[in-house]
Amino acid sequence: MESVFLTQPVITIGFALALALLVTCFAKRMHGILVACAMLIFIAVACCAALLGATLGELGTVTMVFFLVSAVVYIRRRSGK
Amino acid sequence: MNFNSWQFLIFLPVVVGMYWLLPHKFRWIMLLICSYFFYMSWNAWLIVLLMTTTVTAYVASNLMKKTQSKKVRRALLIVTLIICLGILIFFKYINFLLEAVVGVIRLFNADQNSIVLNVILPVGISFFTFQTLSYVVDVYRGDYEPEPHFGYFALYVVYFPQLVAGPIERPGALLPQLHEEHTFKKEYFTDGMRWLISGFFRKVVVADFCGIFVDKVFADLSAANGLAVFIAAFLFLIQIYNDFAGYSEIAMGSARLMGVKLTQNFNEPLSSTSFTEFFRRWHITLNVWFTEYVYIPLGGNRKGVPRKLLNTLIVFALCGIWHGANWTFVLWGVTVGVFVCIESLIRKPVRRACERLHIDLHEPTIRFLRQAVIIFLFTLCSVMFRSSDIAQIGRAYVQMFTAWGGGVQVFSSAFESLGMGFTDFLQLAVSFVGMAVICRLTKDDLPQPSLPPLRGGEAAVKTSAYAMAAFGVLTIAFCWIALLTNADVSGFAYFQF
Incomplete structure (x- = not known):
């Protein structure tokens, strides 16, 4: 079965938007509300993806990317950068 | 109750919640009960083995304190080793040993049947046995004063986060922390x-x-x-x-x-x-245990190169068999031991050669x-x-x-x-x-951020x-x-x- 990320471009675009917003919020040190918005967009897109047939493994992989971005930012901020 | 089970996801917050709600003098009781409950979730009867090890070590260590006689102290140590290691060897290695004996008998009598005992392998037996033995040996050597309070000692043996798969904690590292009155910090x-x-x-x-x-x-x-x-x-x-x-x-x-x-x-x-560096970074507490209680007592590297290599091989073979009752683990242990030995022999010549060739x-x-x-x-x-x-x-x-x-x-x-x-x-x-x-x-x-908090920095x-x-x-x-x-x-x- 083909991945939903290939057959439904709106899902890929949705995740890319959420990631772009998250990265921008971290880079510009924007208010936490905007980070929360990025997370809400992520959750909404993840729900759509799940309904359209994305496997838990695929969702786990995408979520991992968001987790890694947040973790790298946290490590750099804790190091004073 | 595995760590990656829903039962543990309920168990942990409940225990942590009770810990911080209770006054300090009752915390050890709650932790002890919860730790026994945690262990008994695998098999309630295993608690008998755990208690045998705990009571043996507690009694022996406190008797050691009461006597000045080196002979008596040594006898107490030997009895503790026999009981604790005996339990470990019986439950973990009895079928392995019987298979080896049967294999030898079969050289003379091909019709010899296998002998297999129906023995369960208690979860974490290697870990709590080694942790208990490190306590008794440290007390014997005079490196640590025996714990007089049975409750705190029992908690040291059965403390649920590290009970079934380590880290193997030395008494000086864990017991004082169990005694300490902790106040909640973020x-x-x-x-x-x-x-x-x-x-x-x-x-x-x-x-x-x-x-x-x-x-x-x-x-x-x-x-x-x-x-x-x-x-x-x-x-x-x-x-x-x-x-x-x-x-x-x-x-x-x-x-x-x-x-x-x-x-x-x-x-x-x-x-x-290097292999040596690998084993300083992998399962650190087990390697420290084998170094402290097996390698150094065997002579370590103080009795010449051949003895050092032999001691290294013995330690790694024991480390291999510790992992499981199977010749595959022994083979693994001996193989990595050989690599460590080869490395120790070629380290200086390689370093000298690299210096001559200007290789950093x-x-x-x-x-x-x-x-x-x-x-x-x-x-x-x-x-x-x-x-x-x-x-x-x-x-x-x-x-x-x-x-x-x-x-x-x-x-x-x-x-x-x-x-x-x-x-x-x-x-x-x-x-x-x-x-x-x-x-x-x-x-x-x-590191904690050393700069003063900028606007939005901490946030x-x-x-x-x-x-x-x-x-x-x-x-x-x-x-x-x-x-x-x-x-x-x-x-x-x-x-x-």
Whole structure:
């Protein structure tokens, strides 16, 4: 079965938007509300993806990317950068 | 009750909640009861073994304090060793020993039947036995005063975060912390959650996922080509590292939520540039235990080179057999022991040669090459650790070194044997990156920001922390449920030791 990320471009675009917003919020040190918005967009897109047939493994992989971005930012901020 | 079970996800917050609500003088009672409950969730009767070990060590150590006679103290130590090691040897190695004896008898009488006793393997027996023995030996040597309070001593033996798979804590490291009156600090929660997220990430996202492909190849080695067996062996090295490191980090996180700092058991072993360095970074508390209580008493490196090499081989052979009652583990132990010995013999000549040739062994490219060689050799050794018997080791190596036919098809054939699709490969690649990030996340030397808080500075750290925690929990949840639905969730591998 083909991945939903290939057959439904709106899902890929949705995740890319959420990631772009998250990265921008971290880079510009924007208010936490905007980070929360990025997370809400992520959750909404993840729900759509799940309904359209994305496997838990695929969702786990995408979520991992968001987790890694947040973790790298946290490590750099804790190091004073 | 495995750490990666819903029961533990309920158990831990309840215990931590009760810990902070109770006054200090009642905390040890609650922790002791909960720890026994935790252990009895596997098999209630196992508590008898645990109590036997606990009572023996407690009585012997306190009797040692009361007597000045060296003979009596030595006798008490020997009796404790016999009882504690006797329990360990009986429950873990009796069938292995009987099989060896039957094998010898069969040389003279081919009709000899196998003798197998129906003995259960108590969870964590190796760990709590070694921890108890380290206490008794430290008391015997006069390095530690015996604990007079039976309740606190029993808690030291049975403390649930580290009971079934370590870290093996020396009495001086854990007992004072159990006695200490902890007042809640925010850092206990943040540090604890950091270790817990890291531990569950390693176990659920990395280890269990790698295990899917490893099991597929080792289930039918004859169907896998050389590349598939090599990749499976490498993934097994990653699996066992993250499985065990993940457990240790969950243990550290659970204890940290209650203000207790356990000893770190892994320190980025895959970045090692030598076998010796690897074993200083891998299962640190076990290697310290063997060094302190076996290698040094045997003479260490103080009695000449041949004796040092022999002592090293003995320690590694024992380390191998400690992991399991199987000749595969003995073979693994002896093999890595031989590598360590070879390394100790060639270290100085290699260093002198490099100095003459102006080769800097710490230069990044050379360092990377050294790491690659160590990972390659450990990947080869991991076949012995994974295999169920000597015959399977042989089959694995034969496939690994001979089954390379098919030209460029070797890659597609390998991935087919592994059962790995493109999405799986992507998930694996991302999880490997995650593994590297996780190592940095849990480095205890993360410095506190030294600059005065800028506008939004502290808040920015908090925002990224909350985002990281939320996405981390979601990642673990998705991968966990995915494994559950595929019935691929496994217990922690080191529980069997």
